[in-house]
Amino acid sequence: MSERSGRNGSVSSQNDSPEPEQLAFIRETVRKNKAPKAKPRTWRGAALAKELPVARVLVDKGVLHLDRYFEYAVPEELDAAAQPGVRVRVRFGAGSKNVRDGRREGGGLIDGYLVERVAEAEYQGPLAALAQVLSPEPVLDEELLGLTRSVADRYAGSLADVLQLAIPPRHAKAEARTFSEPPAPPTAPEPGSWRRYERGADFLASLASGGAPRAVWTALPGPEWADEIARAVRATLASGRGALVVVPTVRLAARVDAALREQLGEGQHALLTSEAGQQRRYSEWLAVRRGAVRAVVGTRAAMFAPVRNPGLVVVWDDGDAHHSDDHAPFPHVREVLELRAGRDKCAFLLGSWSCTVEAAQLVRSGWAAAIAAPREQVRRTAPRVRTVGDLDLARDEAARAARLPSVAWEVARTALRDGPVLVQVPRRGYVPRLACQRCREPARCRHCAGPLEAREATGVLACSWCGREEANWHCAECGGNRLRAQVVGARRTAEELGRAFPSVPVRTSGREQVLDTVSAGPALVVSTPGAEPVAEGGYAAALLLDGWAMLGRPDLRAGEDALRRWIAAASLVRPQEAGGTVVVVAEPTLRPVQALVRWDPVGHAVRELADRAELGFPPVSRMASVSGTPQALADFLRAVELPGDAEVLGPVPVVEPGGSRRGAEPAGERALVRVPPGSGAALAGALKRAQAARMARGAGTDPVRVRIDPPDIG
Known part of the structure; x- marks a missing residue:
């Protein structure tokens, strides 16, 4: 006998070909006796399930050439438990002779998901049997399978890798928990602070009536954003549908969680974050899958939460790097929720204090409508913004001595009489890039518009995208031919500020310890971007130091990201009418700085989008x-x-x-x-x-x- 490789993970045996006379005799004997076919058996000889004896399994092996379903026989003793969507264990590789493409992937048991059961296998030979059903819980339904397959195709990844992101690890005690019946739909909420926005009240009314509006929402500064999201969720639940909210960090998830408890009551929604622990996270996920709760708030992995009958998906602050997954195939929350909105025909809300270029493109294309406040409302709500540029620093003796501009020092001194002052300092590790010494325009390649850098060995200018050398560079804006490395600002430590303000307590929030809130008393709060704590009653002022460090990063999104981080910090400051002031240390003529002064993130994003369209940059390409x-x-x-x-x-x-x-x-x-x-x-x-x-x-x-x-x- 000789072996030949079969489809879908099997090996069959083949005798020498019989003579034609023998074949005719066999066929005639079967016809006359009308004997029923022998019961199919696996290659191990185990009896098969009576109905739908073939299982198609996705093995949990995230390599692209195995990104397909493999067929296994369903033993009779596993018939009841082996239902579509359950986790199974199968023999895969050399140990089970499970070879399809001529390569042995290693024997032994491997986990997988039973995708479907069918009556007949595509491969006609004997099949390896399912080894074990790990759990009778069907965690992979048709909707989640379709969504994850779309994400895998969009990002050139494997379905198994996406499912690892979408389905949390199993916990037996969580599966044993019983869940109550889903709560009755709440009443539709009042618009509340949504009235501050043009189309805001109409958006909530549409959700409550079962509509599926799509919107890009530029939120006003202040803490109201969490309550506004909670009201949108409540309006959706009032229509009998589910809602999903994804935020970038656990701290922000906690704020939306508190707002949802205020709007819906206790136990009416699930909180899905990585810090919850395996049992609690899986238990909350099961509550959503079984329909015990219809609203979800969570961080990145919650974008795949199996919400029943979804009516609204929300992403907050889509420009935050936490929304881009660090594991293959690296999906982004915004793109996944766009896919969900299209597949489920549900409402979509992208909200932020700022505005990304991708958000501006959604509005420009007509896929989503813009929700924003009138300019008069923006001016009443936003703090006053002052700038300190290069010329100011050059003339400032105090800045050279104490490394704190006089304007910033004076604003902080005055504001500390009324409350805390936030000091934003760039993170470590920013890499400077080259710019025109005269006008500060970034130096870019004439071929592809990528950023130029000086090669270490020769000092020759070359593009970091296409690698082409640039021998005779000159600035396209002002004609200058001299370059400078954009400044990476000196780190303002708590000790330096303590010397400048010896009688004021100094607190820090950053990588080692992130503060969630601070009191309303006078204090200097030094924070890295994204770690700013919320002050009770708002900060009296904010100092945004070392602006060149963020604007000078060798990144297409440097200006957009700097503006987003500045606005996020400034949104924690009291309104201008209450004395709130922000000082940004950066060249005032630059586009992101001007957008901050005018508090116009949408205008900045629209202009960035136009520039990228002209140069062929993403998201246009x-x-x-x-x-x-x-x-x-x-x-x-x-x-x-x-x-x-x-x-x-x-x-x-x-x-x-x-x-x-x-x-x-x-x-x-x-x-x-x-x-x-x-x-x-x-x-x-x-x-x-x-x-x-x-x-x-x-x-x-x-x-x-x-x-x-x-x-x-x-």
Whole structure:
């Protein structure tokens, strides 16, 4: 006998071919006797389930060439438990002879999900049997499977990897818990502070009546945003539907959680965060899946929460880096919730104090409507903003001596009489980039508009995207030909501020310890971006120091991100009519600084979008990052069949995460692949097929990393 590889994880045996006379005799005997077919058996000889004896299983092995379903036989003793959606364990690889493509992936048991059961297998030979049903809980339904498959295809990833993000680890005690019946729908809420916005009350009314509006909401500064989200959720629940809210951090999730308890009462919603612990997180997730609660608030992984009959999905502060997953295939919350809104035909709300370029594009394309307050309301609610530029610093003796501009010192001194003062300091590790010494315009490549940098060995200017050298650079804005490294501001430590204000307590909030709230008493609160605590009654003032450190990062989003972080900090300050003042230390003529002074994040995003459209930057175009060793990357780029309108930029050297381009040895190379609108799906499909083929050939010793829509392409 000889073995031959079969489809879907099986091996069959084949005797020498019988003579034609023997075949005719066998067929005639069967016809005459009309004997029923023998009961199908697995390759182990175990009896099969009487109905639908074949299970299609997605194995939990996140490699692209195995991104398909494998067929297994359902033993009779597992018939009742082996239902679609349950977790199973199967033998996969050399141990079970489970070979489809000629490669042995390693034997032994592996977890997976039973996707469906069918009457007949595509492969006609004997099938390996399901080894075990890990739990009778059906955690993967048709809706979640469809969503995760769409996400995997969009990001050129495997379905198994997406399911690892979507379904929390199992906990037996959580599955044993019984849940109460879902609560009755609440009454529709009053608009409350939504009345401050044009179309705000209409948006809530549409949700309460069962509508599916899509909106980009520019929230007014202040703490009301959490209550406004809670009212939108309550309006959706009043229509008999479910709602999902995703925020970037656990601290923000706690604020929305408190607002939902205020609007809905205790036990009417689930809180899904990574800090909850495995049992509690899985228990809350099961409450959502079983329909015991219909509202969810959580951090990134909650974007896949199995909300029953969803009527609204909400993402808050979509520009925050926490919304982009760090695990393959690196999905972004905003994009996933856009997919959910389209698939489920439900409402969509993107809210933030600021406005990303992607949000502006949603409005420009007509996919979503804008919700914003009138300018008069913005001016009443926002604090006053003052600027300190380079010329001011050059003339400021106090700034040179105490490293604190006189304007900032005076504002802080006055504000400390009435309450706390927030001091925002950039994080460590910002990398300076080159800019025109005269007008501060970033130095960009004439070919692809990528940022220029000076190569370490030669000092020659070269593009960090496409790698082309720039011998005779001059500024396109002012004609200048002299460059400067944009300043990475000195770190304002608590000790330095303590010396400047010896009688005032100084508190810090950052990586080591993040404060959630501070009291209303006078204090200096030094914080890194994103770690700013909320002050009782609002801060009397805020000092946004070292603006060049954020504006000078070698990143396409540097200006947008700096404005977002400034506005987030300034939104915690009291309104101008209550004396609230913000001082930003950055060149006042720059676009992000002007947008902060005018409190116009939408206008800044619209202008950024127009610039990116002219230069072919995302989100107007779609872009993928492909990185690896030089040889592996070159082989991959030769093998991939890119769309005809694709443009490859690079490759250029890259460094290990956490390292700096300047003074670090390159860890490999990276190429950027850019396509125009409409070709994003074709690009993702081409990269996924090439990666799968490469893995199937066993070329995994030098891995190639593919990332669609990378957040940092500087």
